[in-house]
Amino acid sequence: MILSMLDVAFAAMLIVIAILISLWLQLGLAKTLLIAAIRTVAQLSLIGLILAWVFARQTWYEVLTILTIMTLIAAFAAKNHISKPYQGLLFDTLLSLSVATFSIALVAMLLILQITPWYTPQYIIPILGLILGNSLTAISLTTGRLIDYLHEQQAQIRMLLALSATPFEACHHAIKGAITAGMMPTINSMMVVGLVSLPGMMTGQILAGADPTQAVRYQIVTMFLICAGSAISCTLSALLVVRRFFDNRQRLLLPN
Incomplete structure (x- = not known):
């Protein structure tokens, strides 16, 4: 099974649930959750590109x-x-x-x-x-x-x-x-x-x-x-x- 970027986007929508819970209960985690989600995507995407390059060269x-x-x-x-x-x-x-x-x-x-x-x-x-x-x-x-x-x-x-x-x-x-x-x-x-x-x-x-x-x-x-x-x-x-x-x-x- 191959995941497309659309599949990843749908999964990212699940973060909204955690953010809404934080806003509802006033946990103060909404901004932190958003930053964590963005960092997750950015960091893993970057390491994916690096690893693909390293795997090819070995x-x-x-x-x-x-x-x-x-x-x-x-x-x-x-x-x-x-x-x-x-x-x-x-x-x-x-x-x-x-x-x-x-x-x-x-x-x-x-x-x-x-x-x-x-x-x-x-x-x-x-x-x-x-x-x-x-x-x-x-x-x-x-x-x-x-x-x-x-x-x-x-x-x-x-x-x-x-x-x-x-x-x-x-x-x-x-x-x-x-x-x-x-x-x-x-x-x-x-x-x-x-x-x-x-x-x-x-x-x-x-x-x-x-x-x-x-x-x-x-x-x-x-x-x-x-x-x-x-x-x-x-x-x-x-x-x-x-x-x-x-x-x-x-x-x-x-x-x-």
Whole structure:
């Protein structure tokens, strides 16, 4: 089934329903919904043109450039979601996202899907994008919760440090809670996948006429990749935050 621009226009009319609800209940979201809809059309149309060009050429440096830009945008987005940012947060976020997403994406390409070459754009770009989007949310939740704890529990942390605890030991409870919070959206999705919702990759393949069995297998692989990426990114971000908040003499600092 091929969608025409007229079909897309009809679908866009559905946004009017959300806008009318906002106006009726005075939610103040009408302008935001309109801007979001326009951005959705503009951004996806632009990326569609770029991907069509990259797919036709299939050169590694162009694919790597797109992956790098995607990661940078995700890092900025994750940083902007933190209510108490510190100097170096962008670097820490970028490092966590890069290590997690690129390592898991390469494992998927080389060992699971066995795609040659690894930079085949129609595989690596959507796979890394899925991992990146979920890791972004995970890092935002983990980092935000851990930073809040370090600010709010200064006295308790300093007391533990005075009792010869290491920075990791003094923050162990907070690190566990922060990583758990970051992982929870992914875990919740895995708990109800196939029962409450049919994820995007599986739905897209089925609508495109693919074998449902293969669509399910691809979705299972995708969910496991997302889970691993979220776990790695949450852990790295938490450890990097702790490193920023303690000096070489294991004293608690609150960086600006």
